[in-house]
Amino acid sequence: MAVFDSSDGARRRHFTQSIARSVFAGMTILLILPVVAIIGLLVVRGAPALSAEFLFSAPMRGMTAGGIWPAIVGTMWLVGVSLAVAAPIGVLAAVYLNEYARDGWITRIVHLAIVNLAGVPSIVHALFGVGAFVLFLSLGTSILSASLTLAIMTLPVIIASTKEALAAVPMPFREACWNVGATRWQTIRHVVLPNSVAGILTGVILQVSRAAGETAPILFTGAAFFLPHLPQSVNDQCMALSMHLFTLSTQVPNVPPQMTYGTALVLLGLVLTVNATSIVIRSRLRRKRRW
Amino acid sequence: MVSERPKVQFETLTVHFGEHIALKDVTLDLRPNEILGIIGPAGSGKTTLLRALNRTLELTRDARIEGKVQLDGEDVYRAPSLPALRRRIGMVAPLPVGLPMSIYDNVAFAPRMAGVRSKTTLDGLVETCLVQAALWDEVKDRLADLGTKLSGGQQQRLTIARALSHEPEVLCLDEFSIAIDPVTTMRIEEVLKELSRRISILLVTNLVQQARRLAHRTAFLLMGELVEVGPTEGLFGRNPSDSRTFDYVHGMFG
Numbered sequence: 001m002a003v004f005d006s007s008d009g010a011r012r013r014h015f016t017q018s019i020a021r022s023v024f025a026g027m028t029i030l031l032i033l034p035v036v037a038i039i040g041l042l043v044v045r046g047a048p049a050l051s052a053e054f055l056f057s058a059p060m061r062g063m064t065a066g067g068i069w070p071a072i073v074g075t076m077w078l079v080g081v082s083l084a085v086a087a088p089i090g091v092l093a094a095v096y097l098n099e100y101a102r103d104g105w106i107t108r109i110v111h112l113a114i115v116n117l118a119g120v121p122s123i124v125h126a127l128f129g130v131g132a133f134v135l136f137l138s139l140g141t142s143i144l145s146a147s148l149t150l151a152i153m154t155l156p157v158i159i160a161s162t163k164e165a166l167a168a169v170p171m172p173f174r175e176a177c178w179n180v181g182a183t184r185w186q187t188i189r190h191v192v193l194p195n196s197v198a199g200i201l202t203g204v205i206l207q208v209s210r211a212a213g214e215t216a217p218i219l220f221t222g223a224a225f226f227l228p229h230l231p232q233s234v235n236d237q238c239m240a241l242s243m244h245l246f247t248l249s250t251q252v253p254n255v256p257p258q259m260t261y262g263t264a265l266v267l268l269g270l271v272l273t274v275n276a277t278s279i280v281i282r283s284r285l286r287r288k289r290r291w
Numbered sequence: 292m293v294s295e296r297p298k299v300q301f302e303t304l305t306v307h308f309g310e311h312i313a314l315k316d317v318t319l320d321l322r323p324n325e326i327l328g329i330i331g332p333a334g335s336g337k338t339t340l341l342r343a344l345n346r347t348l349e350l351t352r353d354a355r356i357e358g359k360v361q362l363d364g365e366d367v368y369r370a371p372s373l374p375a376l377r378r379r380i381g382m383v384a385p386l387p388v389g390l391p392m393s394i395y396d397n398v399a400f401a402p403r404m405a406g407v408r409s410k411t412t413l414d415g416l417v418e419t420c421l422v423q424a425a426l427w428d429e430v431k432d433r434l435a436d437l438g439t440k441l442s443g444g445q446q447q448r449l450t451i452a453r454a455l456s457h458e459p460e461v462l463c464l465d466e467f468s469i470a471i472d473p474v475t476t477m478r479i480e481e482v483l484k485e486l487s488r489r490i491s492i493l494l495v496t497n498l499v500q501q502a503r504r505l506a507h508r509t510a511f512l513l514m515g516e517l518v519e520v521g522p523t524e525g526l527f528g529r530n531p532s533d534s535r536t537f538d539y540v541h542g543m544f545g
Contacts, residue, residue: 103352172384172386172388175388176388178373179347179377179382179454180377180378180401181377181457182400182401183404190400191390191391194391290392290439
C-alpha cells in the first residue's frame with residue numbers, strides 16, 4: 001500500500017498549512033512596515049537638513065532657521081543626570097529585592113507596586129514631578145527637576161529588568177556558594193553580579209533611550225521652549241530634542257519642514273544608536289555565557 | 292569510645308514543610324571519625340537531615356524546624372555566624388554544580404572567601420582536593436577551563452573537591468555517586484575511608500551496598516522517622532531490630 005501517496009486529506013492539510021503560514025508571515029510584515037516607513041520618511045525628508053551648521057548651532061529667527069545644538073546638549077544633560085540618579089538606586093534596590101529580601105508579603109507588595117509603577121503614564125509622572133520637585137522641593141523648573149522626574153519614571157523599569165537579569169543566574173550557584181561558607185555579599189560579588197552584569201546594563205541602556213524620547217515628564221519641569229545659550233548647571237533650564245520637535249511641529253509657524261524632519265531624524269538616530277549598543281552588549285553576553 | 296562526645300547530635304528533630312512532616316522526632320548521633328550511613332527510600336527525609344545541619348534548610352520557604360542540632364555540643368541554631376558554621380561542614384548535594392568559573396577557581400573559591408591569599412597554599416589545596424575527589428588526573432592540564440563545561444560526573448567530583456576545600460570537620464555526602472561510574476566511585480570510597488581518620492562523615496545513599504561497604508553504623512529512615520540505627524553489620528545481618536529494615540535492605544520493599 002502506498003502510504004506516502006497524496007490523498008485528498010493530505011492535500012487539504014497542505015493547503016491549510018500554507019494559509020496559516022501566510023497569515024503569520026503577513027502579520028510580521030505588517031509589523032515591520034510602519035517602522036521601515038517611518039525611518040524611510042525621516043531619512044528622505046530630514047537628511048537634506050543635516051549639516052554641521054544644523055547640528056552645532058542654535059535656532060535662529062524665531063526657530064525658522066539655525067540648528068538644534070542646544071536641544072542635543074539639553075537632552076544629554078537630562079538623560080545623563082536622570083541616569084546618574086536612577087541607575088544606582090534601581091540596581092541596588094533590585095539586588096536587595098532579589099538577593100536579600102525574604103519572600104514574604106511585604107516583598108510581594110513592593111514587587112506589585114514596582115510593576116504597576118512601570119505602567120503609569122508619563123504625563124502622570126510629569127504632574128508628580130511638578131508637585132514634588134518643582135514646587136515642594138522648590139527646585140524650580142530646572143534640569144534637576146526634569147531629570148528627577150525622568151528618573152522616577154525609569155526607576156521601576158530599571159528595577160524590574162535588573163531583577164530579571166539577577167534571577168537568570170541559577171539558584172544552585174548561590175546555594176553552592178553558601179554551602180562552602182561564602183557570605184551573601186561574597187556570593188553576589190563573585191558569582192551573581194559577574195554573570196548578570198551584561199543583562200543589567202542592557203536594561204539600564206534601554207531606559208536611556210526611553211528617557212531621551214519622552215516629552216511629557218520634562219514639559220513642565222525643566223525643558224525650555226527656546227534658550228539661545230547652553231545650560232551651565234543642573235539648576236538651569238534646557239532645551240531638549242523631544243520638546244523641540246514638539247515645539248517645531250505644533251507651536252511655531254513657518255518652520256521649514258526639513259528642519260522638523262531633521263530634528264526627528266537626529267532624535268531617532270540617537271535612540272537607535274543607544275539601542276544598538278544594548279544589542280551589542282546582549283550578544284556579547286550570549287557568547288560569554290559561562291554555563 | 293564510650294565517653295567520647297558526639298561530633299554531631301540531632302535531638303528530637305522535627306521538620307515541617309507547611310503541612311507536610313519531613314522529619315519526625317529524629318534523635319541521632321554522629322561520632323568522631325565515624326562514617327554514618329543514612330539509608331531510606333526517596334522522601335524519607337535524608338536530605339532534610341543534612342540541610343538541617345548546615346542550616347540551608349531554612350532557605351526553603353515554609354520550613355519549620357523544631358528540636359536541636361548540635362555540632363561539638365554547640366547548638367547550630369544559635370551559631371553566631373552562618374558562614375563560619377558552614378565552613379565546618381562540607382556539603383555535597385546530589386545534583387552536581389560547577390560554579391561558572393574556572394576549575395581552579397571552583398576549588399579555590401571557599402579558601403579565598405575565608406581569606407586565604409597565598410598562591411602556594413591555594414595551589415597545594417586545589418591539587419589535594421582534586422586528587423581526593425579523583426578528578427585531578429582528568430583536569431590537571433586544563434585547570435583554567437570552565438567548571439560548568441565538565442561532564443556531569445566530573446562536575447559531581449568537582450563538587451566533592453569544593454566541599455573538601457574548606458577543610459570541614461564534618462562531610463555530608465548526599466547521593467554523591469549517582470553520576471559517577473563504578474570504578475571512580477570505588478576510588479572516592481577509598482578516599483572517604485582515609486578521610487574518616489580525620490573527620491566525620493554523614494553518607495546519605497540510595498545504594499544500600501555502599502552503606503554496607505563504608506559505614507561504621509547505619510541509620511534507616513522511613514517517611515521521616517528513624518526506624519533504627521546501629522552497627523552496619525547488625526542492620527544488614529539476619530536480625531535487625533525492626534522487620535522493616537530487613538525488608539528494605541534486602542529489597543523487599545514496595
